[in-house]
Every structure is written in structure tokens, then in C-alpha cells.
Amino acid sequence: xxxxxxxxxxxxxxxxxxxxxxxxxxxxxxxxxxxxxxxxxxxxxxxxxxxxxxxxxxxxxxxxxxxxxxxxxxxxxxxxxxxxxxxxxxxxxxxxxxxxxxxxxxxxxxxxxxxxxxxxxxxxxxxxxxxxxxxxxxxxxxxxxxxxxxxxxxxxxxxxxxxxxxxxxxxxxxxxxxxxxxxxxxxxxxxxxxxxxxxxxxxxxxxxxxxxxxxxxxxxxxxxxxxxxxxxxxxxxxxxxxxxxxxxxxxxxxxxxxxxxxxxxxxxxxxxxxxxxxxxxxxxxxxxxxxxxxxxxxxxxxxxxxxxxxxxxxxxxxxx
Ligand code: RIB
Ligand code: CA
Numbered sequence: 001x002x003x004x005x006x007x008x009x010x011x012x013x014x015x016x017x018x019x020x021x022x023x024x025x026x027x028x029x030x031x032x033x034x035x036x037x038x039x040x041x042x043x044x045x046x047x048x049x050x051x052x053x054x055x056x057x058x059x060x061x062x063x064x065x066x067x068x069x070x071x072x073x074x075x076x077x078x079x080x081x082x083x084x085x086x087x088x089x090x091x092x093x094x095x096x097x098x099x100x101x102x103x104x105x106x107x108x109x110x111x112x113x114x115x116x117x118x119x120x121x122x123x124x125x126x127x128x129x130x131x132x133x134x135x136x137x138x139x140x141x142x143x144x145x146x147x148x149x150x151x152x153x154x155x156x157x158x159x160x161x162x163x164x165x166x167x168x169x170x171x172x173x174x175x176x177x178x179x180x181x182x183x184x185x186x187x188x189x190x191x192x193x194x195x196x197x198x199x200x201x202x203x204x205x206x207x208x209x210x211x212x213x214x215x216x217x218x219x220x221x222x223x224x225x226x227x228x229x230x231x232x233x234x235x236x237x238x239x240x241x242x243x244x245x246x247x248x249x250x251x252x253x254x255x256x257x258x259x260x261x262x263x264x265x266x267x268x269x270x271x272x273x274x275x276x277x278x279x280x281x282x283x284x285x286x287x288x289x290x291x292x293x294x295x296x297x298x299x300x301x302x303x304x305x306x307x308x309x310x311x312x313x314x315x316x317x318x319x320x
């Protein structure tokens with residue numbers, strides 16, 4: 001856009017608000033709400049961290065509490081294109097989503113249709129900020145291939161380049177819909193991939209987010225408490241090495257707001273679809289320039305202090 005702002009559509013599987021579900025989509029959305037350079041054209045939800053109905057309720061409540069109900073939200077796909085990965089059943093047994101979310105600001109349009117209409121209905125190109133399984137994005141491309149000409153970049157939190165230590169070779173968003181990821185990575189639309197290798201290089205702990213506990217905003221104090229719950233769940237139930245977590249999806253927003261804080265390489269990204277034991281893995285051919293295959297940008301490094309400061313300080317101070 002002329003004034004240096006960037007039009008974005010956020011596609012997300014927001015667990016924030018659902019017990020035992022990742023809060024990082026919510027952190028990313030709050031960070032995006034803080035940025036004067038991001039023009040949020042809309043938010044679509046997808047099944048991932050939680051079911052799509054709970055996810056939609058979670059994001060509507062977040063926007064209502066942030067005073068940003070002008071941002072339209074559309075409910076997307078409730079399951080992947082390919083075979084479903086067994087859910088973490090405990091979560092489904094423990095929580096009943098609140099009554100139908102406030103319809104005041106949820107569009108009735110299907111998420112995929114909303115994505116197509118929002119992207120193709122603007123004179124400016126749109127950046128898709130993909131923070132969950134890529135089901136909605138892939139189906140938009142299938143239903144309306146022309147949508148690709150109206151997208152300037154898809155920033156995807158997903159994949160894993162090198163497994164090491166506690167970092168798996170397969171990552172949740174891609175694993176939960178490998179066919180969708182393959183369609184998106186092969187689409188020819190410029191992709192920036194933000195893999196676990198870089199998102200797990202910045203750990204957030206209780207003391208890191210303490211400013212949120214002292215924030216003026218009741219919303220941010222609630223986000224603090226939900227984040228601590230998530231950290232403790234990961235430590236107690238999932239056996240993580242310490243009480244902390246990663247804000248994977250917040251890196252998508254940080255990259256758009258301040259790309260200089262990252263190091264990137266060109267690479268060809270392929271998704272394993274058929275491996276009996278490797279389905280959903282991403283294979284990243286670094287520096288590849290194989291003719292006829294899309295070349296993507298992959299973030300491989302971040303200024304950790306700068307990223308931490310942006311996430312903690314912006315969210316602690318920008319809400320009332
Ligand atoms: O693997 C991390 C990704 O899976 C994040 O987007 C998190 O929110 C979950 O969707
Ligand atoms: Ca996510």
C-alpha cells in the first residue's frame with residue numbers, strides 16, 4: 001500500500017482460551033494488532049491446535065477484548081484435505097466451547113470463500129500469514145487458481161529442517177495436512193517458511209512475560225495467565241525440559257514488521273506425502289535452484305533478544 005503498510009490476511013488455528021492448547025497464534029495476532037504497518041484485512045480459522053469452532057470462538061473473544069471487532073473473522077475448514085492425524089484426545093474431553101461465538105462480528109461466509117473474496121477483492125496484493133495447517137490456503141488455490149495472482153507472499157510457520165535434541169523432524173502444521181502444504185509449496189506463489197529450527201531458538205519463560213502480569217489491560221493479564229497455564233501444561237503433562245514455551249507464530253508477524261532481525265536462505269521445500277514413517281516431513285534443499293521448481297525463502301536465524309523484546313514489550317504496552 002502507498003503509505004508503507006502491508007495488507008495481510010491471517011490464517012490461524014488459535015488455541016488460546018482452550019485448555020491445553022497452544023497460545024502462540026493468539027500472541028501472534030496480538031502482535032499484529034500492535035503494528036501500524038500491518039493492515040489486517042481479515043482472519044480465517046482452521047482446525048489444528050483445537051477444533052475450528054473453538055478456534056473461531058477463541059479469536060472472536062480475543063478481538064472483542066482487544067477492542068478490534070472491525071476485523072472480520074470467517075470460520076474455515078474443520079479437517080484436513082488428507083488423512084487426519086489422531087487428535088490429542090485429552091483436550092477434547094476436557095472442555096466444552098462457550099456458546100455460539102458472538103455473531104456480531106463473525107462473517108457467515110465460509111473461510112475459504114472469504115479468503116478468495118478478500119484477496120481478489122482488493123487493488124493491493126495481500127500477504128497471507130499462515131499459522132496453522134494449510135488446508136484453507138490450499139483449498140482457496142484449488143477452488144480459485146486465480147487467487148495466486150493476488151497474493152504477494154505466503155509467510156508459513158511450519159516444517160523442520162534439521163531434527164536435533166527435542167526438535168522433531170516433523171512439525172505440527174505440515175503434519176496435520178501434508179497434501180495442503182504440498183499444494184501451497186508447489187503453487188509458485190512466493191513462500192517464506194519459518195521452521196521449528198528458528199522458532200525453537202527463542203524460549204519464553206514465566207519471568208520473560210512478567211510485564212504482561214503487570215499490564216494495565218485485563219486482556220493482557222488474562223493472556224499472561226493463559227500462557228503460564230500452557231507453559232505448566234507442557235512441563236507437567238508433556239515432560240518438557242523446563243517451564244516455558246515457544247511463540248512460533250509470532251515470528252511470522254515479527255518477520256513482516258522487522259525482517260532485518262532474521263537471516264534467510266533460498267531453498268526448495270518439498271513435503272513427504274507417501275513415506276510410511278516419514279509422512280509430513282519437510283525436506284529443505286538449501287540453496288537449491290532446480291529449474292522448474294519454486295524456490296522459497298527459509299528463515300534460519302533470528303536476533304533472539306530483539307524478537308523477545310518486540311513480543312513482550314509491544315504486547316505489554318499497546319493494549320488498554
Ligand atoms: O509446530 C508449531 C505450530 O503448530 C504453531 O503454529 C502452533 O500454533 C501449532 O499450530
Ligand atoms: Ca498455529
